[in-house]
Amino acid sequence: xxxxxxxxxxxxxxxxxxxxxxxxxxxxxxxxxxxxxxxxxxxxxxxxxxxxxxxxxxxxxxxxxxxxxxxxxxxxxxxxxxxxxxxxxxxxxxxxxxxxxxxxxxxxxxxxxxxxxxxxxxxxxxxxxxxxxxxxxxxxxxxxxxxxxxxxxxxxxxxxxxxxxxxxxxxxxxxxxxxxxxxxxxxxxxxxxxxxxxxxxxxxxxxxxxxxxxxxxxxxxxxxxxxxxxxxxxxxxxxxxxxxxxxxxxxxxxxxxxxxxxxxxxxxxxxxxxxxxxxxxxxxxx
Numbered sequence: 001x002x003x004x005x006x007x008x009x010x011x012x013x014x015x016x017x018x019x020x021x022x023x024x025x026x027x028x029x030x031x032x033x034x035x036x037x038x039x040x041x042x043x044x045x046x047x048x049x050x051x052x053x054x055x056x057x058x059x060x061x062x063x064x065x066x067x068x069x070x071x072x073x074x075x076x077x078x079x080x081x082x083x084x085x086x087x088x089x090x091x092x093x094x095x096x097x098x099x100x101x102x103x104x105x106x107x108x109x110x111x112x113x114x115x116x117x118x119x120x121x122x123x124x125x126x127x128x129x130x131x132x133x134x135x136x137x138x139x140x141x142x143x144x145x146x147x148x149x150x151x152x153x154x155x156x157x158x159x160x161x162x163x164x165x166x167x168x169x170x171x172x173x174x175x176x177x178x179x180x181x182x183x184x185x186x187x188x189x190x191x192x193x194x195x196x197x198x199x200x201x202x203x204x205x206x207x208x209x210x211x212x213x214x215x216x217x218x219x220x221x222x223x224x225x226x227x228x229x230x231x232x233x234x235x236x237x238x239x240x241x242x243x244x245x246x247x248x249x250x251x252x253x254x255x256x257x258x259x260x261x262x263x264x265x266x267x268x269x270x271x272x273x274x275x276x277x278x279x280x281x282x283x284x285x286x
Contacts, residue, residue, distance in 0.1 A: 001056075003151060008055035009044055011150035018044050027154040060209075061135060062151045063094035065166040066159065066271030067204040067240055068101040069113035070251045073265045073276050074238040075101065075200065077253065079124035082234050084198040086126045089189050091182040091218070092206035093131025095139050095148060096175040102126055103169045109162045113267075114274055127197055129175045132185040136177040139170060159270060182210065183217035190225040194233045199225075202238040205249070205269070226256030242269070 013022045021044060022028040024037035045052055079086055090099050102123050104110040137144040145167060152160045178185060186201065201222060207215065222237050229235040236255040243250045248266040255262075267274040 003060050003062075004056050004058070005045075005052075006153075007060075007147070007150040008052055009041060010152075010154055011146050012044065012048070013154070014146060014149060025154040026157050027149075027152070027160055059135065060151070061094060061137065061147055063097045063137070063148055063163075064159075064204070064270055065097045065104070065163055066113060067267075068098050068104055068166075069110060069271045070240050070249075070265050070267045070274050071098055071202060071204065071238065072101055072105075072110075072114065073274065074202070074236075074251055074253055075124055075126075077262075077264055078198050078200055078234075078236045078238075078255065081255070082198040082231075084196065084234070086124050087128040087194055087197045087199045088126060088130070089186070089199065089201045090129075090131035091186065091201065091203040092209070093133045093136065093175075093177050095137040095144065095170075096129075096131050096177045097163075097166050097170055098202075098204060099129040099131055099175045100166075100170050100173055103173060104166060107165060107169065109165060113272055130178070130189070131175065132178045132180040132182055134179070134181060136179055139167065181214065182206075183214040183221075186218060186221050190221060190235070194235075196232060198234045198236060200236045200238055202240075204240040205242070207239070207241050222254070223259075226254075226259055229256035231257065240267070240271075248275075 009018070010025070010027070012018050013025050013028050016022070018040070021037065021040040023030045023032045024034060024040070075086060088099055090096070093099060105123050137148060139145060149160065149163060152163060190199070210218070222235070225235045234256060236253060238251070238253050240249055240251045249269050250263055251265040251267070253262045253264050254260065263277055265274055265276045
């Protein structure tokens with residue numbers, strides 16, 4: 001709820017509609033300290049109360065592209081283990097930025113998030129990338145782009161710069177994001193024939209937004225798909241989620257056939273300071 005309150009105010013600041021408040025926002029070039037910002041923030045809430053109430057009903061919508069760094073370790077691991085091109089299916093894809101992970105491979109900010117050992121591994125071939133979201137954002141819509149930017153904390157201009165870089169790179173490749181609930185969307189996707197590719201179902205910081213019933217449906221769907229998996233059509237479930245409160249987030253992988261679960265890496269919530277576990281196919285750990 002806090003993010004849902006802060007984001008629309010931030011968006012209005014970025015649009016130049018709140019110039020006095022913008023003086024306190026680093027994301028808008030402001031240089032004034034936080035002291036003195038509250039009265040201006042409160043005034044903006046009061047002045048635009050009707051708009052703000054509408055915004056609060058829209059829910060939280062982020063696409064933290066820094067999480068592509070730990071995801072890359074999972075994609076590399078599956079590609080190295082199976083020797084197959086990848087088919088990516090993302091749950092809670094938002095604008096689909098993390099489905100374009102391979103497009104950031106040579107970006108300086110992306111490499112800075114990863115260990116040196118990962119950089120020596122070739123980018124895996126991705127033959128399909130598709131996702132679902134209950135409220136997908138279209139990168140061709142400037143309002144949607146500004147909504148993504150507004151959910152980045154205004155003092156974290158490093159994260160905003162990474163997002164802007166990813167948005168520029170993402171324009172070179174289109175992905176399909178279906179407006180759908182993840183539990184209903186996933187079964188038909190996994191029923192499609194996928195011979196000769198490794199299918200990876202993945203999500204990042206989604207689980208806390210999914211109901212217990214939907215979680216069970218998703219896990220059952222994955223288990224059933226795993227039972228149908230073969231060496232020629234393997235299935236993997238990759239997730240980057242908080243596991244222990246207050247601890248680093250974990251990148252976990254379950255792969256079929258076999259159903260083996262592995263801890264591949266840990267990182268901070270925004271995908272920085274990635275620490276990779278010793279995983280085959282990624283080279284020696286630095």
